[in-house]
Structures are given as structure tokens and as C-alpha cells.
Amino acid sequence: MDLSLVIPLIDEAESLPELSAWIEKVMKENNFTYEIIFVDDGSSDNSWEVIEQLRASNPCIKGIKFQRNYGKSAGLNEGFRAASGDVVITMDADLQDSPDEIPELRRMIIEDKFDLVSGWKKKRYDNTLTKNIPSKFFNAVTRMVSGIHLHDFNCGLKAYRNRTVKGVEVYGEMHRYIPVLAKWAGFKKIGEKVVEHRARKYGRSKFGWRRFVNGFLDIMSITFVGKFSKRPMHFFGLWGMLFFMLGLGISIYLVVSKIIHADFSLTNKPGFFLALTSLIIGMQLFLAGFIGELIARNSPSRNSYLVETKTGL
Numbered sequence: 523m524d525l526s527l528v529i530p531l532i533d534e535a536e537s538l539p540e541l542s543a544w545i546e547k548v549m550k551e552n553n554f555t556y557e558i559i560f561v562d563d564g565s566s567d568n569s570w571e572v573i574e575q576l577r578a579s580n581p582c583i584k585g586i587k588f589q590r591n592y593g594k595s596a597g598l599n600e601g602f603r604a605a606s607g608d609v610v611i612t613m614d615a616d617l618q619d620s621p622d623e624i625p626e627l628r629r630m631i632i633e634d635k636f637d638l639v640s641g642w643k644k645k646r647y648d649n650t651l652t653k654n655i656p657s658k659f660f661n662a663v664t665r666m667v668s669g670i671h672l673h674d675f676n677c678g679l680k681a682y683r684n685r686t687v688k689g690v691e692v693y694g695e696m697h698r699y700i701p702v703l704a705k706w707a708g709f710k711k712i713g714e715k716v717v718e719h720r721a722r723k724y725g726r727s728k729f730g731w732r733r734f735v736n737g738f739l740d741i742m743s744i745t746f747v748g749k750f751s752k753r754p755m756h757f758f759g760l761w762g763m764l765f766f767m768l769g770l771g772i773s774i775y776l777v778v779s780k781i782i783h784a785d786f787s788l789t790n791k792p793g794f795f796l797a798l799t800s801l802i803i804g805m806q807l808f809l810a811g812f813i814g815e816l817i818a819r820n821s822p823s824r825n826s827y828l829v830e831t832k833t834g835l
Contacts, residue, residue, distance in 0.1 A: 525549070525556040525628060526607030526684075530597030531615035532563040536724035538572045538615060545621045546580060552625050558583045559601045560615070564591035595697040602687035608632075610687045614678040620718045627681035630713055637686045637709035640672050640701055641679035643719035660698075660741075667745055668702045672714050675701060679717050683709075699744050706744075754814030758807045766804030772797035 573585040613619040
């Protein structure tokens with residue numbers, strides 16, 4: 523199969539018939555074999571009924587239904603598990619992503635040998651104050667932290683090699699940082715393509731203020747897990763050692779001062795409490811590192827590395 527299109531959605535019943543017809547038109551024009559995987563993330567409207575109707579008229583359409591809303595990351599993860607095409611395309615169901623971009627995205631994966639190609643909505647139709655400016659800020663922070671030079675990490679229109687989506691697990695709200703997850707998994711050839719952004723035709727935006735807070739927490743989590751999930755002592759041990767040495771140094775200074783000056787009071791000095799706190803924090807960090815190492819080394823996935831096997835070498 524040439525293409526798998528994974529489309530997570532919630533309350534998009536109005537746009538689904540038009541979107542599926544548009545995709546079908548593009549597929550026929552390019553003679554692609556394909557499947558469309560709609561993932562209904564607990565819609566409260568009749569989106570699932572619409573998917574069933576579309577499935578009856580087009581056997582290339584498949585559906586996954588969640589009993590409640592689990593979020594876009596869960597929808598993408600389930601769609602990735604079900605995808606069988608050589609190239610996997612993700613897009614939003616609100617018609618703001620154009621299916622006409624699909625052939626070029628596929629070409630970049632197949633011919634240019636990219637592992638992942640992310641769309642860049644250079645010209646947007648969103649509210650500048652509440653969405654565009656925060657998005658630019660998050661993208662700048664993510665570029666700095668991850669070292670991946672993309673302009674729009676959160677663009678829903680992306681193309682992947684099949685083994686790329688099988689090699690990453692999208693959880694929580696990490697759909698914003700799939701390129702970062704792919705890089706940590708070893709897929710380092712990541713490209714970008716300017717794509718068309720269309721004004722919303724149906725429904726309303728699902729954008730919320732919590733995205734600001736969640737974005738910061740997610741990038742911190744993904745950076746920590748990517749670097750230290752298999753060697754937690756390298757993080758906790760370093761900071762534990764620094765705090766412990768700070769406390770030990772202050773303690774030695776206080777003891778020497780007490781020996782030199784008999785009337786020197788240890789417990790009345792701020793340094794005493796700083797030393798005590800630093801020693802306790804240092805030991806706690808060391809213990810956290812040891813416990814993390816025990817968990818990591820006894821995990822069934824401790825040696826789970828992505829391997830590409832080639833014959834004839």
C-alpha cells in the first residue's frame with residue numbers, strides 16, 4: 523500500500539464528507555493505493571455515524587472509535603499502530619489542511635529519503651494574538667532545546683516513513699513534539715515543506731489556554747526522558763553530587779571556624795541550615811538516581827533499540 527492517512531478528529535461531522543471526497547480525488551489522480559484511518563476521539567456529535575456511512579461507500583476508509591475523549595496523541599498513536607502504508611500522512615479533519623499537499627509530501631519521503639517531513643503553515647488564518655504568537659514562541663523554544671530546525675512543530679500535516687511511526691510512541695500530549703520523539707528514536711533525517719493553511723470552514727477551534735502550560739511541561743518531559751530514561755543516575759547523580767559537595771564544603775567551613783574561634787556559634791548561622799539542606803537534597807537525589815537505575819535495568823525494554831537489518835553486506 524502506498525499511503526496510510528491517519529486523521530484524528532472530534533466533533534467534525536460536517537467536514538468529513540468533503541474531506542474524504544477530496545482525498546479520494548487526489549488518490550485517483552495519482553493512482554495511489556491507500557487507506558484512510560479516521561480516529562474518532564469521543565465525539566459528541568454524529569461523527570461516527572458519518573464515518574460508517576463513508577465506509578459503506580468507500581472500502582479504503584477505516585474507523586477507530588474511542589469511548590471518551592483521550593486526546594490527539596492517543597488518536598495518532600492508535601492510528602500509527604493500524605497504519606500499513608509505506609508512507610503515513612497525518613492531517614487534521616477540519617479542512618484547514620489541504621490533501622493536495624499529499625503527493626509532494628510522499629515524494630519527499632520516497633525520493634528524498636526523509637524519515638519525517640513536517641508541514642510549515644507559513645501563512646496562517648488563525649488569531650494572531652491567541653495562537654500565532656504563542657506558537658512562534660513555543661517553536662523557538664523547541665528548536666533551541668531539540669536542535670531540530672523546524673518552523674512549525676505543531677502542524678498537523680506531516681509525512682512519515684512507516685518504520686518511523688512504528689518506532690515512536692505518542693503519549694500524553696506529545697503530538698506537538700513528534701519530530702523530537704522521532705529524533706530521540708534515531709530518525710534524524712527530518713525535513714520541512716511549506717504547506718497551505720486554509721481558513722476554518724466548519725465548527726470551531728479546539729484550541730485552549732491550557733496548551734500554554736502543557737507545552738512547557740511537555741518539552742521538559744520529552745527532553746528528560748529522551749536523554750536520561752536509560753541512565754537516570756547521570757542526571758540525579760550529577761545534581762546530587764553538586765548539592766552534597768556544597769553542603770559538605772559549608773560544613774567544613776563551619777567546623778574549622780568553630781575550632782579557630784571558640785565562641786563561634788554553629789547553629790545560629792544561616793550557613794548551618796544551608797549546609798544541612800544541601801546535604802539532605804544531595805542524598806535524596808542520589809537515592810532517586812539509584813532507584814531510577816534499578817527500575818531502568820530491570821525494565822523489559824532496557825535493551826529495546828531500533829535496528830535496521832540489511833542483507834548483502
